[in-house]
Amino acid sequence: MSFDATPDPYTNPIAFGQRVQILRTRRGMSRPVLAGLLGMSPSWLKQIETGLIQVPKLPMILRIAETLRVRDLSDLTGDVSAPAELFIGPGHPRLAAVKAAVDNLFMEQRPAPSNEHLQHRLTRAWSARHTAPNHREVVGGLLPDLIRDAQLAVQQAESAAARRAAQATLSEVYSLSQFFVAYQPDSALLWRVAERGMVAARESEDPHAIGVAAWLTAQAHRDSGPRHFDAADTVTEQALRFLDPHLPDADDQVLAIAGALQFETGYTAARRGDTPTAWSWWDKANKTARKLEPNYYHPITSFSRAIMGAHAVTVAVELRAGGESVRQAVKADATSIPSRPRLARHRIEEARGYQLDGQPEVALDTLDRAHEAAPETIRYNGYARRIILEETEAKSPDRRRRAAELATKLGLLAA
Template structure:
C-alpha cells in the first residue's frame, strides 16, 4: 500500500492506488461497470465521485480494506470495505425459494389466484409499515414465492393471468426486501422474473412496475444510463393510456418519473433531474390528494420526499432542508419511506457541516425504521460520517447510534 499524503484528492488517491496495483484505466473502470473516460474525469478532478456504491466498487477492485484510504478521511474512524455484502438471516430461505425451481410438474391443487394477490398486497403493506420490515416480510416471502410459481403453472385462462401478475408482484417485493443483502445473481434473477411474469400476463401496469424495480437494480449496481432507459421506456408504454386508465397506472407512471429524477441527480444531470421530478409532480396533481400507490407509495407526499432526495443528490442542501422544513412526514403511510426521508435530511445537514443536526435526524430515522437504516448504504455511510465529525460532547450518542446501525468504530 503506497503512502498517501493527506493533501491528495480522492481522484489523485485512486490514480496512485490504481498504478500501484498495475491496473490500467480501462481495466479498473470495467471492474466498476463504467468506461475509462469516466475514471479519467474522476482521477483528474473533473468529476466528483458521489456514489457510495461506486466508491465501494473501486475500493474492492483496488484491494483497499478501508474506504477512507480513498476518501482521505481516516483521522478518526475506519470505514471498512465489506468483502462480501450485508447479511440478513432471512436470505437462505429466500435464496432456496428463488433458485430451487422444481422441474417436476406440480399437482393441480385448488388455488385462488385473486386470494394469492390479496395476500401479496397485504405483505406489501407490511413492508411499508413495519419497523422490522426485512425480517417480517423476509419470513413470509419463501412460501409466497413457491405458491405464486405453482399457481402460474397450474392455472389457465384469466386465473393464470392473475397468477402471473401475483408472481410479478411477489418478485418485485423480493427485490425490495433483499436489496443490499442479496448476492448480485439473485438480484438480477428476481428482477428478470418480475418483468417476465408481467410480460407473460400482458399487463402494462405490472410491466411498468417491474421496470421500476429493474431500474432500482440497475441504478444501485452503477448502470445509471441503463436504469434511465428502462424506466423511461416503461413510462412511454403506459403514457398513452393514462387518461382512461385506473389511478394505479398513473401512480406507477409517476413513480417512474421520480425514479428517473433520482437517477439523473445521482449522475449530476441537474436539468434532467428537475424535469423528471416536475413530471412526477404534475402526475401527482392529477390524482386524488389522498392517493398512494400500493407498492411504490407514489403520491403527493412521495413527490415532496423526492424533492428532498433530488436536491440532496445534487448537493443543493439549502433547497433540500428548506423543502424538508415544510413537509409533514406523518402523511406518508410508509414507515420505510419516512425513515429514508430522514436519512436524506441528515445527508443535507452533513453537506452543510451541521453534524449535531445530522446526528439528531439519524437518531430519528433509526427509531422509525431500524432495519431501513441498518441495511441502506447511504444511511450507514451517513452514520459513519456523523460519528467522525460529531462534537465531542455528543460522541457517546454518535457511538451508540453507530452501534445500533452496525457501523464499525474503533
C-alpha cells in the same frame, strides 16, 4: 497494457490511489467527473491516484467509497482486517430461504391456491412491509411460501386469462422479493428476481404489473453505478412510452406507476449531475401526483402527492446542493408518509442534505429518527452507514459519542 490486465483491487495488495483509479475506471467514470462529485479538482484526484498525495482522511475515503459504490470499505483501502460493508448490507437470516424459493425448479404436486387468495396474502404482506419496523424479518418470513404458491398458480392456470392474471400476481410477488433482496450480499439473486419479475409482467400483459417491474429494473440498473445509467433511462423511457396510451382512462394505480417512473428518470439525471433535466422530470411527476386522489398512496412505489416533497429532497441531495436540500426538507411533510421504511428512507435523505449543508449535528439527530421509524431500513442503507462512520472520526467528542452509539446499533462497531 489492456485494462483487463490491470491488477484486481479486490485481491491484490496495491496502493490506495491505484485502487481508486481501477474502481473509477470500472465504474465508467472520468477523472473530472469523479473529482467534481467529490468537490475536488481533477489535479487533486490525479495526485491521489498516482500516489503524490498521501491517503486522505476517513471522511474523504468514505465519500470516495460512496461515489464509487464499493462493496466494502476494505475493497478501497486494502485493509481486510477491518471490513466495513457500505452499500451492501448484512445478509438477513431469512435470505437463504427466500433464495431457495426463487431458485425452485420443481413444482410440488398439490393444488395451487386461487389468485384471489394470493392477492389477499400479497396485500397483507405489503401492509406488513409498510407498518413493521422490522419489515425485512416479517416479509422474509412470508416470501418463501408466497413465491412457491405464485409459481404453482401460473403452472396450473386453466385458461389464457387465468394464466395472465396469475403472471401479474407472480410479478408482484417478485417485486416484493426485490425489496427484500436489495442491498444484501447476493447481487446475482437480485438480478434474477428483477428479470423474472419483468418476464412475468410481460406475460401478464397488465400495464400496472409491467410498470412496476420496469420501475424496479431501472432502480437495479441505476444502483449498479454510472455505467448503467443509460440502461436505467432506456427502461423508464420504454415503460413510459408503453403506458402513455393507457393514461387518459387510467385509474390511480396506473397513474401512480407512471408518476413513479417519471421521478425515476429525474433521479437518474440527478445522479448524473444534470440539474435542469432532474428538476424537469420532478415537475412532470408532480403534475401526475396532482391527478391522484389526495389520500392515495401506491402500495409498492409509495408514489403519491405526499411523497413528492421527499422526492424533492432526494433530487437536491443527489445534485449535491446542500442548501436546497435543507430548504426542501423543511418544506416536505414527513408526517404524511404512512410507510415506516419510506419514512426512514426520507429521514436518511434529509440527513444527507444536512451533512452537505455543514450541519452534522442535525444529520445525526435525523438519523436517530430514521432508526426509530425503521431500524432495518437504516441498517441496510449505505448513505446512512457512510455518514455514521464519518462522524465517528469527528473532532467534537459529543458527535463522536453519538455516532458511535448509532454505529453500534447498526452493527458497524462492536457493542
